[in-house]
Amino acid sequence: MLKVQNLSAAYGQHPSLNDVAIHVSGGEIVVILGANGAGKSTLLRAISGICEGKVSGEVTLNDESLMGMSSDAIVEKGVALVPEGRGIFGDLTVKENLLLGAYSARARETERENLDRVLTQFPKLSERQGQIARTMSGGEQQMVAIGRAMMSAPEILMLDEPSLGLSPLLCKELFQNLAHVRELGIGVLLVEQNAKQSLAIADRGYLLENTRITHEDTAAKLANDPAVQKAYLGAGGGATKAASRTAPLVEVHRKAAPAADPTPRRSAEQQIGTSIDDLVAVATKTSAQGPRRPTPEASAAASQLAQSKVDVVLRDIEEAAKAARRRPPRPAYQSVQRPKAPPQTADTAPPPVIEIYKRPRVEVYRRRPSGQFERD
Ligand code: ATP
Numbered sequence: 101m102l103k104v105q106n107l108s109a110a111y112g113q114h115p116s117l118n119d120v121a122i123h124v125s126g127g128e129i130v131v132i133l134g135a136n137g138a139g140k141s142t143l144l145r146a147i148s149g150i151c152e153g154k155v156s157g158e159v160t161l162n163d164e165s166l167m168g169m170s171s172d173a174i175v176e177k178g179v180a181l182v183p184e185g186r187g188i189f190g191d192l193t194v195k196e197n198l199l200l201g202a203y204s205a206r207a208r209e210t211e212r213e214n215l216d217r218v219l220t221q222f223p224k225l226s227e228r229q230g231q232i233a234r235t236m237s238g239g240e241q242q243m244v245a246i247g248r249a250m251m252s253a254p255e256i257l258m259l260d261e262p263s264l265g266l267s268p269l270l271c272k273e274l275f276q277n278l279a280h281v282r283e284l285g286i287g288v289l290l291v292e293q294n295a296k297q298s299l300a301i302a303d304r305g306y307l308l309e310n311t312r313i314t315h316e317d318t319a320a321k322l323a324n325d326p327a328v329q330k331a332y333l334g335a336g337g338g339a340t341k342a343a344s345r346t347a348p349l350v351e352v353h354r355k356a357a358p359a360a361d362p363t364p365r366r367s368a369e370q371q372i373g374t375s376i377d378d379l380v381a382v383a384t385k386t387s388a389q390g391p392r393r394p395t396p397e398a399s400a401a402a403s404q405l406a407q408s409k410v411d412v413v414l415r416d417i418e419e420a421a422k423a424a425r426r427r428p429p430r431p432a433y434q435s436v437q438r439p440k441a442p443p444q445t446a447d448t449a450p451p452p453v454i455e456i457y458k459r460p461r462v463e464v465y466r467r468r469p470s471g472q473f474e475r476d
Contacts, residue, residue: 101125102147102179102256102287107157109139109146116142116153118311124256124287129278131290131298131319133332134308140291141184143308144258147289148181149174161255176204178255182262186245190234194225197233197244201251210253218247221280239270243277250281257281258289263297275301295332299323 102124109117116139124130134140145151147159149171159166166174180201188197198218202211219226222243228236233244242262249257259278263271275297282288282301292298299305302319307328315322322328464476 101162102289103158103160103163104143104147105158107143107146107155107159109142109151109153109155111153115311117146120157120308120313122289122306122313122316124289126255126287127282127285128303129282129288129290129301129319131292131295131302131305132308133292133295133298133305133322133328135331136293138308139311140308141260144181144260144289144291147174148179148258150181172204175252175254176206178206178253180249180252180254180257182245182249182257182259184260184264186241188233188241188244188248190232192233193230194233194236194244195229197248198225198251201248202253204252207252211251214251214253217284218250221250221284222247222277237270239266239273242266242270242274246277246281250286254286256287256289258291260291261293262290263292263294271297293332295328296323299328 104120104122107117107120108115120139120143122130122132122143132140132143142151142153146153146155147166149166149169155167157167161177161179164177166177166179169177189200192200195215198215199211202208202214207214219229224240225243225247228240233241236244246257246259246262249259262278263274266274271294278288278290279301290298290302299319299322305317305319305322306313307315307322315325315328317325323333465473466476467473
């Protein structure tokens with residue numbers, strides 16, 4: 101079991117984690133939900149020994165402390181991290197990427213079995229072993245990254261926003277794959293903003309808000325918690341008690357739609373803060389209800405407006421008719437007599453146009469033996 105207690109981290113004077121306590125057992129998926137900047141990545145980095153800041157507290161795996169160990173030693177102990185942005189080697193093949201994951205001593209002994217296990221788990225990787233990794237789709241690359249981490253034969257697999265930049269369909273596939281990873285007995289610690297799908301596969305979850313764990317529960321209870329729904333699942337109502345807690349989170353989500361964000365693009369669901377499935381369901385329900393009927397007040401106001409427009413037009417027509425009656429009658433139309441052209445005689449007829457063509461002058465020259473030209 102991975103156990104984290106009183107874990108704090110700070111970058112200079114800036115605290116990014118405060119007294120965090122979580123645990124993950126083998127064969128369970130635990131999700132950490134939190135807004136941008138809450139400290140989720142810092143938590144994973146602190147556990148895996150790669151946090152650049154000052155870290156204090158306790159991290160143990162099966163009661164053995166990992167604090168102060170190098171990141172290599174932590175992988176050796178059985179904790180692997182799939183970082184945000186995947187970090188695969190784009191110019192290497194899928195298989196080369198996977199084998200690089202087996203560099204630890206614990207994994208090298210069982211490299212063949214691990215590779216078989218990963219390729220069985222992700223049949224797509226099996227088919228594409230020879231493909232250059234950067235030519236794969238985002239979802240497939242994410243699979244390579246997870247597969248590579250699994251090659252280290254971890255007890256605990258940590259993933260930092262694996263669904264980032266994936267389409268809803270690929271997200272679904274990814275989360276299904278993570279559910280399969282759990283079946284192998286591996287504990288999965290998942291940092292996610294895609295709350296709906298991650299809670300759907302998770303066993304438990306924590307809310308990390310503003311550097312602190314503020315809530316912990318089973319995934320099912322979190323998914324039904326109005327505060328979680330409002331902050332992470334895009335639900336509109338409920339949660340008056342938690343409104344003050346969730347308001348800043350919603351604000352941060354809005355800020356997160358990045359114009360110049362250098363990280364990979366977030367999926368549509370992450371950007372709009374709600375699931376495409378939910379949007380489709382609402383749209384279907386709305387269209388089934390048929391066109392909206394105006395209220396009686398709105399109908400009355402509209403007919404009053406139309407009537408007043410008709411009154412104005414009728415008044416204009418009446419005025420125009422009265423004015424026409426008062427005007428003196430116009431003189432009858434008289435056709436204009438044009439003077440007739442005099443008949444043309446031989447004297448008056450204009451002279452015919454005679455076109456004169458000039459004959460082109462052709463001159464022929466002959467060349468004398470002396471080389472000079474002379475006119476013929
Ligand atoms: P996101 O969802 O946006 O990745 P997060 O919850 O993972 O956010 P962290 O990346 O852990 O948040 O960052 C927590 C805080 O620590 C942020 O205020 C961030 O600016 C700060 N921070 C993270 N890494 C560093 C660093 N290397 N140097 C200084 N400050 C950092």
